[in-house]
Amino acid sequence: MRGTIKTAAAFTVVALLAAACGSNTSKAGGGSSNSPSTSATGLKACMVTDTGGIDDRSFNSSSWQGVQEAQAADPSQIAAYPTGIKYLQSTTQSNYVPNINAFVGDKCGMIVTVGYLMGPATETAAKAHPSQHFGIVDYNYTPVLKNVDGLLFDTVQDAFLGGYLAAGMTKTGKVATFGGEDFPTVTIYMDGFWDGVQYYNSQHHKSVKVLGWDEQTQKGAFTGDFTNQTKGETLTGTFLTEGADIIFPVAGNVGLGAAKAVQDADSQGDNANMEWVDTDGCVSAPQYCKYFITSVEKGIQTAVKNAILTSVKGTFAGGNYIGTLANGGVTLAPYHDFASKVPAALQSELATIKTGIENGTIKTPTKSPV
Amino acid sequence: MSGPPGEGPVTPGPVTPGPDGPQSPGPGTPQDAGTPAIATSASGDAPPPASGGEETAQDGRQPFGRIILESIVEGNSAMVTTLAIVAAIVVGGLLIAFTDPVVLTAWSNFSANPGNAFAQAWDSAAGSYSAMFEGAIFNPHTIAAVFQQASLASALHDGYVSAVFNPLSETAVNATPLILAGLAVALAFRAGLFNIGATSQWIGGAMLATWLGFGVSLPPFIHCVVCVIGGFVGGAVIGWVVGVLKARTGAHEVIVTIMLNYVMEYLLSYLLGTSALGKPGSNDLISPNIAGSAVLPHIAGPSLRINAGFLVALAAAVGVWWLLSRSTLGFEFRTVGANPSAARAAGMSVERTWILVFLIAGGLAGLSGAAVVQGTDHFLTFQSYGTYGIDAITVALLGRARPLGTVLAALLYGGLYAGGVQMQAVTQTPASMTEVIQALIVLFVAAPAFVRALFRLRGAKAGGEGQTLAKGWSG
Numbered sequence: 001m002r003g004t005i006k007t008a009a010a011f012t013v014v015a016l017l018a019a020a021c022g023s024n025t026s027k028a029g030g031g032s033s034n035s036p037s038t039s040a041t042g043l044k045a046c047m048v049t050d051t052g053g054i055d056d057r058s059f060n061s062s063s064w065q066g067v068q069e070a071q072a073a074d075p076s077q078i079a080a081y082p083t084g085i086k087y088l089q090s091t092t093q094s095n096y097v098p099n100i101n102a103f104v105g106d107k108c109g110m111i112v113t114v115g116y117l118m119g120p121a122t123e124t125a126a127k128a129h130p131s132q133h134f135g136i137v138d139y140n141y142t143p144v145l146k147n148v149d150g151l152l153f154d155t156v157q158d159a160f161l162g163g164y165l166a167a168g169m170t171k172t173g174k175v176a177t178f179g180g181e182d183f184p185t186v187t188i189y190m191d192g193f194w195d196g197v198q199y200y201n202s203q204h205h206k207s208v209k210v211l212g213w214d215e216q217t218q219k220g221a222f223t224g225d226f227t228n229q230t231k232g233e234t235l236t237g238t239f240l241t242e243g244a245d246i247i248f249p250v251a252g253n254v255g256l257g258a259a260k261a262v263q264d265a266d267s268q269g270d271n272a273n274m275e276w277v278d279t280d281g282c283v284s285a286p287q288y289c290k291y292f293i294t295s296v297e298k299g300i301q302t303a304v305k306n307a308i309l310t311s312v313k314g315t316f317a318g319g320n321y322i323g324t325l326a327n328g329g330v331t332l333a334p335y336h337d338f339a340s341k342v343p344a345a346l347q348s349e350l351a352t353i354k355t356g357i358e359n360g361t362i363k364t365p366t367k368s369p370v
Numbered sequence: 371m372s373g374p375p376g377e378g379p380v381t382p383g384p385v386t387p388g389p390d391g392p393q394s395p396g397p398g399t400p401q402d403a404g405t406p407a408i409a410t411s412a413s414g415d416a417p418p419p420a421s422g423g424e425e426t427a428q429d430g431r432q433p434f435g436r437i438i439l440e441s442i443v444e445g446n447s448a449m450v451t452t453l454a455i456v457a458a459i460v461v462g463g464l465l466i467a468f469t470d471p472v473v474l475t476a477w478s479n480f481s482a483n484p485g486n487a488f489a490q491a492w493d494s495a496a497g498s499y500s501a502m503f504e505g506a507i508f509n510p511h512t513i514a515a516v517f518q519q520a521s522l523a524s525a526l527h528d529g530y531v532s533a534v535f536n537p538l539s540e541t542a543v544n545a546t547p548l549i550l551a552g553l554a555v556a557l558a559f560r561a562g563l564f565n566i567g568a569t570s571q572w573i574g575g576a577m578l579a580t581w582l583g584f585g586v587s588l589p590p591f592i593h594c595v596v597c598v599i600g601g602f603v604g605g606a607v608i609g610w611v612v613g614v615l616k617a618r619t620g621a622h623e624v625i626v627t628i629m630l631n632y633v634m635e636y637l638l639s640y641l642l643g644t645s646a647l648g649k650p651g652s653n654d655l656i657s658p659n660i661a662g663s664a665v666l667p668h669i670a671g672p673s674l675r676i677n678a679g680f681l682v683a684l685a686a687a688v689g690v691w692w693l694l695s696r697s698t699l700g701f702e703f704r705t706v707g708a709n710p711s712a713a714r715a716a717g718m719s720v721e722r723t724w725i726l727v728f729l730i731a732g733g734l735a736g737l738s739g740a741a742v743v744q745g746t747d748h749f750l751t752f753q754s755y756g757t758y759g760i761d762a763i764t765v766a767l768l769g770r771a772r773p774l775g776t777v778l779a780a781l782l783y784g785g786l787y788a789g790g791v792q793m794q795a796v797t798q799t800p801a802s803m804t805e806v807i808q809a810l811i812v813l814f815v816a817a818p819a820f821v822r823a824l825f826r827l828r829g830a831k832a833g834g835e836g837q838t839l840a841k842g843w844s845g
Contacts, residue, residue, distance in 0.1 A: 092756030184653035
């Protein structure tokens with residue numbers, strides 16, 4: 001006990017001495033680099049994460065990416081992290097209100113919140129602080145709030161393309177999809193994928209089957225969360241056994257388990273591939289890039305970036321934004337390793353369908369509309 | 371844990387419901403305790419922990435789980451708990467400092483400028499902790515702002531005064547559900563039961579309170595009270611199921627409560643997707659807002675989030691204290707907790723006690739759900755239950771399963787959560803660091819208990835434990 005106290009005391013003395021000696025140089029260095037850029041004209045862009053955390057490989061990390069891109073696009077107005085851009089993580093739902101309030105108190109020019117669960121909290125804060133700009137991902141308001149950008153994404157459109165592509169690429173005549181949980185933001189992808197396959201069947205008089213989802217009955221396969229990769233691996237293994245050769249997981253990190261199962265099948269000589277969701281899989285999970293035919297992307301990054309930049313430029317209008325194929329808010333990612341493997345005919349058909357969806361001649365029905 | 375009825379050895383062990391700690395007003399002798407045997411054992415309430423410890427130290431045949439339980443309830447002195455908190459804060463400070471990129475850069479140049487390396491580490495930890503203090507207890511800047519106002523009246527009117535109390539209010543708001551859920555776990559601990567199911571009971575209470583909140587229309591005050599009672603009932607029903615399963619079938623409550631957590635989590639998700647609990651015209655898994663009349667009123671002005679839920683929590687703590695220390699029922703709870711066989715021999719119905727304990731514990735956890743929905747959130751989502759049920763276990767452990775201890779532990783946790791937000795906002799130290807500190811506290815508190823349980827030791831002196839602890843974190 002006594003020895004411990006001595007050690008601790010000695011350490012404290014050393015630390016205090018060091019602090020006294022070192023503080024001059026360090027303070028001068030740190031202060032000069034930051035203060036000029038955070039002048040009165042600058043803007044702070046602040047983000048409150050959902051409970052998934054900042055590195056969820058899904059909408060939180062995409063949103064944060066968008067905040068960082070906005071900073072990179074206009075470094076003269078937005079200082080670098082952690083001065084000009086910063087985030088607060090919500091570990092539980094009870095953090096939403098205090099986190100938003102902390103940023104209001106911190107004089108953030110633009111506060112980005114993520115996910116529909118933060119909808120009510122953001123609405124309350126927006127009404128209480130009418131001159132404060134907000135952006136919310138995956139949510140919007142009817143009637144619209146003048147100081148909130150509600151950012152929604154019609155992912156049924158690019159999932160439709162993904163489904164068509166999968167149907168065109170399958171060799172077994174069976175493709176599969178599954179979700180993390182039965183949420184509207186998940187099943188909208190599965191609806192689009194299913195629609196795309198049916199459209200391929202009607203165009204080519206084929207009968208490609210979709211395992212794991214049926215738009216008519218709204219029933220299908222879900223792993224139960226967005227984190228347990230083992231469940232994704234098991235479920236994908238089942239689909240592969242049943243004869244599917246292209247898997248489309250809509251389950252965030254669980255998709256990595258699916259990729260593992262696809263890799264295992266591939267190493268045993270079976271033909272198996274997949275499509276990634278939300279982000280470009282070759283960027284967010286590059287180790288599995290060779291199995292990704294494409295990714296059904298949701299342009300959260302760009303939408304968040306643009307919302308922040310309008311706030312910087314003083315053109316912030318608020319209201320609702322819906323990302324579509326036409327405005328680039330949703331899109332199919334590049335084929336990467338599959339660029340040479342996707343037949344040219346199929347690629348041009350996809351281009352035609354994309355135009356059809358954009359001008360409304362091809363309908364993309366879904367039971368989970370945005 | 372002793373097994374199902376009749377399985378345990380009928381040892382005439384000490385029927386010591388344990389000393390009641392600082393809040394004990396003296397021997398909790400019930401007025402109408404039945405047999406003489408009970409009356410004698412009730413006097414065992416009075417002696418200090420040391421003598422109680424000696425008696426059981428000779429009994430090496432007790433099940434492991436029971437020893438852990440007793441260690442939790444009777445073991446650590448306030449000194450050990452305090453030292454554990456200090457140790458956790460020190461270790462947490464080191465973690466904050468040495469996960470900070472600025473500090474790591476400074477340390478990579480240690481040989482060139484050792485002073486700077488220490489200074490950066492100190493700045494990082496001190497900055498984070500002072501931000502945490504400002505977020506949890508009080509922020510000197512807000513006091514300064516009050517004095518800059520023309521008069522106290524204008525400072526009051528413009529909200530500068532309430533800004534001073536905002537940190538304390540946030541601490542209380544964060545502590546409220548933890549007090550209630552912590553009591554649910556603590557009460558069960560005292561009766562020798564592990565309640566791992568505060569989450570399921572929380573959901574049961576929150577669902578009923580929310581449904582009553584938006585589905586029923588009543589006059590303001592009555593509506594609020596009805597919803598709070600609904601919260602208790604909703605949780606109590608889930609707790610009752612656990613108690614009945616244990617009493618009738620011998621199913622172990624740990625298994626049953628853990629499984630019921632899953633059942634209730636999925637039931638909540640399901641119901642939010644239907645018109646029963648979901649918001650009409652929306653696909654999102656979120657309930658409608660409860661009516662304004664069902665909202666627990668703010669108790670310190672509209673700009674502070676502290677609400678009547680905090681008073682409900684404190685009242686519940688007093689209620690549990692009265693129940694455990696002053697009532698015949700509580701005496702039975704503690705007797706069953708200390709030695710079920712002896713309780714049975716003395717003519718108590720152990721099964722009935724189990725059911726009642728889980729009924730009340732479930733109700734308390736349900737109140738926690740009602741307090742969150744009616745106090746701060748005003749609606750329910752598929753993840754509203756957060757980590758309250760899990761935190762409740764650590765709060766009860768830290769509070770040594772005593773009502774007062776639970777309240778203090780919950781306030782500490784509430785303060786860490788409230789301060790964590792400020793810490794993250796000001797210094798960008800991850801808020802997860804508060805969870806690390808919480809875990810470290812529990813680890814330090816639990817470690818001596820575990821050590822004693824493993825070696826079948828009991829009632830070590832406070833000084834001895836301090837030594838173990840000190841050795842633990844110096845080496």
